[in-house]
Amino acid sequence: MIFFQPFGVNNYDPKESITLLFALIMVFMGLYLVLLLIFNEFVIFPLIFKADIYRWQILIWLFWSNIYSATGLFLFYNFLGGWHDFRLSSWLEFILNFTALSIIPLTAIFLYGKMKQMQELTETEVDYHQDSNVIIQIPSDNQNSLNSYSLENILYIESEDNYVAVHFIHKEIPSKTLIRTTLKKIDDLKLHSALVRCHRSYIVNLIHLAKYDGNKQQGLITLKHITDSIPVSKSYVSNILFRLK
Known part of the structure; x- marks a missing residue:
């Protein structure tokens, strides 16, 4: 000044x-x-x-x-x-x-x-599949609860009000578990580079990526084992495109 x-x-x-x-x-x-x-x-x-x-x-x-x-x-x-x-x-x-x-x-x-x-x-631009046997632990807001999953079994994580729904494969069947926490808290933990935020309501596991449709504004991710596509919002599309190069 x-x-x-x-x-x-x-x-x-x-x-x-x-x-x-x-x-x-x-x-x-x-x-x-x-x-x-x-x-x-x-x-x-x-x-x-x-x-x-x-x-x-x-x-x-x-x-x-x-x-x-x-x-x-x-x-x-x-x-x-x-x-x-x-x-x-x-x-x-x-x-x-x-x-x-x-x-x-x-x-x-x-x-x-x-x-x-x-x-x-x-x-974090690595071969995601080489860590497929890594154990992912997702803490709950209830300090007495700790949820563990094999990375290769997690499909995606979805926000549901004050909970998140972890969608995973159990005996070749898609299943889900509700955990009392927020998607932001999980995203902040940086659990693994394969688990990528793509929308305010979704984190996807790129190990199970089957297809990506979209552009630099928005997109849709199709994962193996599920039929519904997961949206990619404008705020996260650049990160997704970089990871998919």
């Missing part, structure tokens, strides 16, 4: 010289912004997003975060200046300046996230 001097910080001194007091105020302003962002991320965010998060929701969240942070700085700036610039045009200018300044760090964070995602996908 000292270098670009947005938000009217050059109004502090007509000669625009950086004094110790000016630097301390800038440090305090930075700490104030950090507290705003912590409150935004750990208080407001959990109140709004309580289920699966989609890309369009992330964009809206970033848009809100820019307005929220810029408004906080606008109020802080006017508080220091005795509310001398408390105008709509000044508030809009703060939003524009904050958005412009945040483009570089947000782009860096986005590129870092994509690189990490590609690295993880590359690391």
